[in-house]
Amino acid sequence: MDITKLEDFLDDSGIVFLSYGGMLTQDLISNMTDALEKEAEKNNVSMSASTNIFTIFVELSQNMMNYSKSKAENNQKFDPKGLVLVGYNKEDNSYYVLSRNIVDITDKDKILPKLEEINLLSRDEVKKKYRELRRSGLDKHNKGAGIGFFEISKRCDNIDFNFKQINENKYQFMFQANIINKQKQEK
Amino acid sequence: MENLIIEETKYTPSINLDAKKGLIELVGKSYPENTFEFYKPMMDWIEEYFNGNELPKTIINFEIIYFNSSSSKLFFDFLDLIEEMANAGKYIEINWIYDKDNDSALEAGEDFKEDFEKLNFILAEK
Numbered sequence: 001m002d003i004t005k006l007e008d009f010l011d012d013s014g015i016v017f018l019s020y021g022g023m024l025t026q027d028l029i030s031n032m033t034d035a036l037e038k039e040a041e042k043n044n045v046s047m048s049a050s051t052n053i054f055t056i057f058v059e060l061s062q063n064m065m066n067y068s069k070s071k072a073e074n075n076q077k078f079d080p081k082g083l084v085l086v087g088y089n090k091e092d093n094s095y096y097v098l099s100r101n102i103v104d105i106t107d108k109d110k111i112l113p114k115l116e117e118i119n120l121l122s123r124d125e126v127k128k129k130y131r132e133l134r135r136s137g138l139d140k141h142n143k144g145a146g147i148g149f150f151e152i153s154k155r156c157d158n159i160d161f162n163f164k165q166i167n168e169n170k171y172q173f174m175f176q177a178n179i180i181n182k183q184k185q186e187k
Numbered sequence: 188m189e190n191l192i193i194e195e196t197k198y199t200p201s202i203n204l205d206a207k208k209g210l211i212e213l214v215g216k217s218y219p220e221n222t223f224e225f226y227k228p229m230m231d232w233i234e235e236y237f238n239g240n241e242l243p244k245t246i247i248n249f250e251i252i253y254f255n256s257s258s259s260k261l262f263f264d265f266l267d268l269i270e271e272m273a274n275a276g277k278y279i280e281i282n283w284i285y286d287k288d289n290d291s292a293l294e295a296g297e298d299f300k301e302d303f304e305k306l307n308f309i310l311a312e313k
Contacts, residue, residue: 026220030197047288051253055291058218058255065220131298134263144222145260155291 016095018085023072024065033058036086043088045095049181052155053086053095056177059148060084060099066143067101089178094157098176108163108171111149115161115175118153126153152177188240191232199225200251204232209242214250222257230265237272245277250284250313252292259295266303273306282311 010018016039019032033054040050064082082101089096103111118126130150133139139146153159156177163171188206195201200215211233219225236245247269254262266281273279283296293310300308 026198029218034197047286048290051289051291055253055255058253062218062220062255127298131302134260135302137260137264140260142223144255144257147260148256151256151259 014088014090016086016088018083019061020081020083023068024061024082024084026065029058029061029065032061045181049095049179052179053097055155056097056152056179057084057086059152060097060175060177062144063148064099064101067103067107092180094178094180096176096178098174100172100174102166103163103171103173105169105171108173111173112163114149115159118149119159121153123154126150130154155179188236191228193228202229204229204236206236206240206242209245211236211245211247212250213248216252216254217258218253218255219258222255222261226261226265230268233265233268237277241277243278245279247279247281248284249281249296251295252286252289254295262299263302266299266306270303270306279307281306281308283308284311284313287312 009015017032017035019028036054036057037050039045040053045053061084064084068082082099084097084099087096087098088094121129130147133147133150134145137145156179158178160176160178162174164174165171190206191202191204193199193202195215198216198218198220200213200217203210203212203214205212249262251258251262269279269281283299285292285296293312296308296310300306300310
């Protein structure tokens with residue numbers, strides 16, 4: 001294995017770090033968040049952009065962690081191989097957080113309408129809906145409030161997602177949130 | 188009534204519930220794995236505190252740098268409980284403390300302030 005090639009690839013793609021394969025754990029997530037904080041400090045990322053990046057990273061990672069765990073607890077056959085990465089795009093001074101994992105068709109049918117709805121909403125509408133759902137607790141479940149994708153969407157500039165069918169029951173779910181590193185405006 | 192102190196970790200805030208001072212304080216980040224479980228002792232303590240153990244004035248200091256969406260829901264439920272207590276005549280002051288450069292924390296505070304109009308909710312820049 002040529003590590004230099006991997007390093008060059010990571011540098012060229014602006015990848016700050018990534019985690020691939022295996023199950024995510026809370027410790028791993030918090031260590032990655034620590035690394036992110038150092039990166040943000042080093043690169044003078046505004047505090048607003050960096051807290052948004054951390055929050056989105058945590059949401060996506062915990063989603064994947066909880067999803068793998070729930071599958072493992074139910075003894076379902078499941079491929080825990082997930083990917084989560086944070087990258088930087090020099091061209092427009094933006095960061096992105098990307099996650100990819102395998103989900104069942106039943107979960108795709110739950111997630112997709114939510115994401116499609118979010119994509120039709122303006123930023124203010126996303127914020128409004130987020131607060132409505134938080135108040136009503138309508139989508140609350142034992143691990144969370146069911147408002148994670150709204151949380152992500154109100155903290156980034158745009159989202160991108162797709163579901164690629166692997167077989168009859170499984171889809172590869174890719175999700176990306178882009179965060180522009182706006183400089184703090186002088187008041 | 189006993190105080191309840193929970194030390195800060197990388198992903199949970201320090202929690203200081205002091206019945207003798209009438210102080211409820213949360214400082215740090217909040218993204219526990221099992222949010223509702225993690226905060227249950229705090230919620231239980233608060234119910235017990237306001238069940239006749241409270242001081243004439245209670246101060247709540249919230250200084251949360253960032254939090255996940257389940258914590259956001261938990262804080263909402265927490266403030267809902269506090270509003271109930273305030274409506275029942277308890278005097279409570281809430282300080283939402285944020286760093287001047289942390290727009291997201293300010294926005295989160297503004298949203299809570301709007302959601303709980305009846306509460307004495309103060310946005311306090313650090």
